[in-house]
Amino acid sequence: MVKFSLKPTADKRWQGVQRHYFTVFILKNIVLVAFIGLTIAESVLISKWYKEMWTHPQSTKLDGPVEFWTRIGIALIPDVIITFVAIFCMLTQKWHPITALCSTVVLSALWLFCAVINSLITYSGETIYFANMDYRDRWDAMCFAETGLQAAIAVMYMVMMGFAAKAVHVWRKGPRVLAYRDVEETS
Structure with a gap:
């Protein structure tokens, strides 16, 4: 991955300012690893806290983890899958600008949606009831860090979307592989 961010790729579609797509991709992956670490820590703590605190008669042991992964996994699971696919395609020089543009549009919308939902859920405090306010303060801090x-x-x-759009523009302006042939002149 570092070779794409430090030297230009052989693919003409990714030369120019759009080559910084790969640098932002690496930075995004570093932040994603930090987010996954924070998510794992919160998942372990929320499972422990949920068993201690939740006494609602209609609840099950899975209520806490299911609610947690619903608000986190909507963006995380597709992002991890697409990240592995993108890494493979980048290493084999097959990462097409249209694929990059479509994936960045979808994933930026998913991450923005999750950030808004996560902040609203945390601010309202409706997901989990904590009898011990120390747990609540720690949970709030972790959730706002995740947000x-x-x-x-x-x-x-969104920045990667701009670079991918530039790469699509360069690709569309470039020479076509198949030449245009007038059907009337060839017959």
Whole structure:
């Protein structure tokens, strides 16, 4: 991955200012790893806190983790899958600008949606009831940290979207592989 950010690629579609797509991609992956670490820590703590605190008669043991992964996994799971596909395609010089543009549009919308939902859920405090306010303060801090990382990832995807759009523009202006033939002149 570093070779794409430090030297130009052989693919003409990614030469020029749009080559910085790969640099932002690396930065996004670093933030994504930090987000995954924070998510794992919160998942472990929320499972522990949920068992201690939740006493609602209609709840099950899975309510806490299911609610947690619903608000986190909507963007995280597709992003991890697309990141692995993108890494493979970049290493084999097959990452097409249209694929990059479509994936960045979808993932920036997903991450922005998750950041807004996560902040609203955390601010309202309706997901989890904590009898111990120390747990609540720790959970709020972790959720707002996650929200900040989600927003940072969304912004990075928006920047990558601009570079991918530039690469699509260069690709569309470039020479076509198939030449245009007038059907009337060839017959």
